Amino acid sequence: MVDPGERAREEFFTEAQEIVETFSRNLLSLDATLKVGGDDPALVNEAFRAVHTLKGLAGLFGAVQLGLVSHRLEDLLDALRLGRMPLSSAVLDILFGSVDVCAQILEADRGASEPPAAAIEALCLRLDALGGGHAQQQSPVVEYELDPGMLAVLTEYEEHRLRTNIDNGRALYRLRVQFDLSTIDRALEEIKDRAKRHGEIITYLPTGESASPDTIELDLLMASRDDLATLIGTLGADNMVIEEVPRRRRPSLAAGTVPPPDLAGTLLSLAPPDARLEPSTRDDIAAVEPARSLKSVTQTVRVDIKKLDHLMNIIGELGIVRGVLSRLSERARSDGQRQLATEILRLHRSFDRRLGDLRDAVLEVRMVPLGQVFDRLARVVRQISREVDKDIRLVITGAETEIDKLIVEELSDPLMHMIRNAIDHGIETAADREKSGKPAAGTIALNAYQKGNHVMIEIEDDGAGIDEGALLDKAITLGRISRSDAGDLARHDLLGLIFMPGISTRDVAGDLSGRGVGMDVVKTNLAKIGGVIDVHSESGIGTKMTITLPITLAIxxxxxxxxxxxxxxxxxxxxxxxxxxxxxxxxxxxxxxxxxxxxxxxxxxxxxxxxxxxxxxxxxxxxxxxxxxxxxxxxxxxxxxxxxxxxxxxxxxxxxxxxxxxxxxxxxxxxxxxxxxxxxxxxxxxxxxxxxxxxxxxxxxx
Amino acid sequence: MADLAKHGARGPRRALAHQGPVREFLVLRVGPEDYGVELTSIREILSPPPVTFVPRAPPAVLGVCSVRGLLVTVVELRRRLGLGPAPASRRARLLLTTGTSGEVFGVQVDEVKQVVRLSDGELELANTVFGGDVADHVLGIGRPKPGDGVIVLLDLVRLVDHLPETV
The missing domain is CATH 2.40.50.180 (CheA-289, Domain 4)
Incomplete structure (x- = not known):
């Protein structure tokens, strides 16, 4: 019934959305590693792969704008992963911005509306601004006595890793290993795994010599801080010879005379021996090969939630049939047909049990982890905290808690408003915090856990708390409450005032950034998905909002x-x-x-x-x-x-x-x-x- | 419904003798009057299942009922036409029809009679008969048989699309 083209289009959007989300998650992890001064090439690679896949996807579906943006992003990430450009907070800002632009483009494409041309333009300009001024690094690689055959087939990425390792003062080793052809995949992975503790396997290449037709000999190039003796002690095996790659000094090859591009032979026109290797063990080939990366490797099926609703409806109908069976059995019994009654009852029981299983199974399919929405929130926290110049630590627990997909969809907006309020109005400025003896960085805790048939989500900040006096004044000014009633208000009800229309936490936090979203809207939106919100606040200690949600809306x-x-x-x-x-x-x-x-x-x-x-x-x-x-x-x-x-x-x-x-x-x-x-x-x-x-x-x- | 249609197709009269395209109408009774609704606007005819009263609904709405798992809004045609409530009758039937919004309505009538086929000559549209000053759910007037009186033809979909808040 559904037009196949339409379905493919729908799948494109879902898939693109997922990739953008993955990309965003990678960026968050990168941000976290960057903050502690680290660098994680695997993460940069993952981000690169994500945009690369996105580009391929956009190309397939003729999504011009998305293709353009992802292409530019790919260039940037490629530069990052190859070390042509250092990863900085500023670069991450642009990348985070790009996530939003991609989301906008997808939304516009989906609704067949105008693409966000201004946003795309702005992003491209920022990317352009980054592009210039990054000179290629000089290669110290030439100082080593490396096999030119190996250097010639290094990918740009491998070359970058090689350079980085040398820059970091690691020594290079050559591991010559005999592999059994039948077990080479596993054995190679094993060595890589063990080598991780000592350094990094940069590349490997068949030597072309082997002891027997059933074996293959590989040269593994490894960088490590440890000395040769340690490596032989820990990695060594019968089928392996480990040697240090000696440095050499040759004036004619002094740094600078050999430009790096010479080393960057094209991997794709690779020497045939390599073709015998399982490509998936070389993850960066996978990354540059669109046909591979577009292929889904997971055993999952995407299903429209409406279809699950339909299933749920059928299960509801079956529940009615079950009731009829039960009554039928009673009627047979009262008619004196004892045996028939027993048989129907047995049938009823077995039906009841299976129906229960079926229901649980369908419910389980509808469940998704809250992590989906928490990831988006983490991005928001980063963005807002930079906007308002507050240092915020977001602590998430219970991201694996599962809840109905429909609820998750409706949850992100209210949660985002609440987080924004917490950062904007809850957490004080660093100066104020130090005055009151708190750590300069504010903490927002996002906790989720299951409690019976409910999921609880808590948003807790260690900010100034809600100023009850100001809240009451505002409520009286707005005429929501009379002054005489005000005296009778219990504390709890007083805090409940923030859910009244017209009152925003901005008014009571004394902050003027003007982003206070009415909590009444938040409350109404949560009520639509069966959620209930409670607020607790201690002056000077912080505010805690607790949301109680049903696990599912279907049953x-x-x-x-x-x-x-x-x-x-x-x-x-x-x-x-x-x-x-x-x-x-x-x-x-x-x-x-x-x-x-x-x-x-x-x-x-x-x-x-x-x-x-x-x-x-x-x-x-x-x-x-x-x-x-x-x-x-x-x-x-x-x-x-x-x-x-x-x-x-x-x-x-x-x-x-x-x-x-x-x-x-x-x-x-x-x-x-x-x-x-x-x-x-x-x-x-x-x-x-x-x-x-x-x-x-x-x-x-x- | 299939039976009804077949019955109607044979017809008690020789309407085919007339010229022009033929439209089929279901003749139903509400109170003392007969009305006709076009057969194509009816999904199904059934005996009214138990109806659950919905408080605060528009007055013409009797409530909701379930037809094989489908939630149906039940409208009583008598009240919709501004007539008094009907005494319970075993002949009452529910005509299922789909509103423009996709909502499925069950229109309860006092009795379903037969299907008539009206050619152009036996059918006068509302604007020509009443000169435009007529409720928009009235399609026109039908004269099934010379000397057999006339029936008011109703537009079922329009009837349910606009449910007045008061009668």
Missing amino acids: VNALLVRAAGQVFALAVSHVSEAIVFDRRALRRVEGREVVSLRGQTLPVCRLAEHLGLPEPAEAAPRRFVVVMSLGARRLGLVVDAVLGQEDIVIKPLGPSISSVRGLTGATELGDQRVALVLDATSLVDDVLSSTDLASPEVAPRG
């Missing part, structure tokens, strides 16, 4: 209740308990019905009345209060009966009725009936909105 464990003769479902994640409704405990406080629950006041709402449903003529003898908890806010829902829990698949209501407040969808129950699913967030909002701050602890006791 919801729901509490079924009855009101006005109709069945409603309510996500269990929002329910803390259900108690028997005691009419005598009911009190009226400021026009609102409340009950006392363990010494705390709980506002209650009669569900039927709230929805405008007629109460049944005969009132239920015993009614119940379902206590809903949304973060710190609580509301008791008065219902006629609590019917039990069930795993439900929520289906959205049609557009003509989707705007009905208090409902989030509908679900099919076993008996072909449909139950409406209540939206806890909007119920609590609607009921508590008249006096927004009247959360349990605040309302006067009476």
Whole structure:
């Protein structure tokens, strides 16, 4: 049904997106190594490979802009990996900028809108500015008595590694090794692995001589700090001869007279012996060979999340069939057909078990690690901290925690806003921090962990904390709260003020950088994916925001209740308990019905009345209060009966009725009936909105 | 529905004698009146499954029901046309139709009668009959048989596309 061209295009975008993300991750690692003064050629290589693949991909799909940008990036990274240009913070800035530009281009291409020409232009200009002024280094390689045959086939990269090693004062060794042809791949890897502890294998080349037809002799060029005796002691083997490559002094070949390009023979027109080697062991060949790098090596399939939703729906339907089987068995039993009943029951059990397995399997497929979004955040932290000139340490734990793909998608914006707020307004300037005896670098901790059927994400900073006084003043100025009520506010509710529209953390942190994003937006967006946010803050010590999210949206464990003769479902994640409704405990406080629950006041709402449903003529003898908890806010829902829990698949209501407040969808129950699913967030909002701050602890006791 | 269509195709009359292209309409009853809706706008005709009332929905919406796992918004044609609520009837049927937004609606009618085939000559479009001053869900007037009265032809999709907030 889907146009194959369209599908290929979709895959192109997904793949390109993934590559850009990988690239971004590499840059972050590079940034981290650079900060401690290190250099990691493997990381530069990886980044190079990423843009190289991106370029190939762009070429295949005729994505001109992306091709242009990735081509320029490839040049830069090539220069970096070959040591023609030193890696610096400034270069990384440009590279980080390029990630955003690539993302913009992809977005524009996907939406068939105008490419971000200005951004591309700016990036190219910055790349141009980098390009000049980097003279080629002089090669000290010529000082060594190296086999010219070997030098002639060095790739530019290998040559660069050779030079770097010599520059770092490492000695060169030649390892002549006999390999068995059948095991050469493994044996070679093994030697490389062992050699890592002492230095680096720069290149290897067959000598063309071998003792027997089944063996091959290779010369391995190795650079190491250790002396020959140590190497022989640790690496040595029967099939190996290790020699040091002697230096030579020959005036005619003094540094400078032989330009490096002479050494950089083209690897691709390589001598035939090398063709016998497994190319994958030489990773930098793989990098320059598009056909290889475009081929997917992982055993994964990309699936549109909609298809998984469809699967989930079918599983929901099967759940209904399961219910029918169970009833059928009961009916057979009551009809006296005992044996048939037992057989159906057995069938039902086996069906139930398999269905459970199937459901778990599909749910598992939907899960992705939070690391996906955390990586993006790490980039944001780096960028913003540079913008505002604050030194920020981001500590991430629990990146491997898994959550529904749909939730991850909706999570990145709210998290980004919160992180931005933390850096912008939470963390003080270095000077202020030192004054209050804190380390100059601020720390933001991003923790994720699973707790039952929920995933918790904490964003914690060691900044100044929220200024409660200023927050209260602002709320009063905006008329969100009266001055008289203000005195009654518990601390917790006071902090809850930051989630009110119009109030931003900027106002209370006294910082004027003007980036404060309304926390009310963050809260609303999180609520859309079933998330709840809580805030804790200690003045001078820091602020901690805790987000509680359901693991998946596809299947919801729901509490079924009855009101006005109709069945409603309510996500269990929002329910803390259900108690028997005691009419005598009911009190009226400021026009609102409340009950006392363990010494705390709980506002209650009669569900039927709230929805405008007629109460049944005969009132239920015993009614119940379902206590809903949304973060710190609580509301008791008065219902006629609590019917039990069930795993439900929520289906959205049609557009003509989707705007009905208090409902989030509908679900099919076993008996072909449909139950409406209540939206806890909007119920609590609607009921508590008249006096927004009247959360349990605040309302006067009476 | 297949049976109905076949039945209609044979037809009780000889509509084919007339000239011009022929359109098929399902004749249904709402209250005392017969109406016609074009067959092509109906996905399926079924006995109404249990309907769950949706509070605060537009008044014409009876609620939602499930048709083989598909969530369907049920609109009562009587209320949509501004008539009083219907007494429960065993003859009531649900006509499934798809709104422009893709939402699937079940339009509940009091009774489904037969299919008629109307040629151009038996069909008068609303603007020619009423001079434009007519609700946009009225397609026109049909005269299935001389001397057999007329039926109002309704546009089912337009009926569900615009559900008034009040009746």
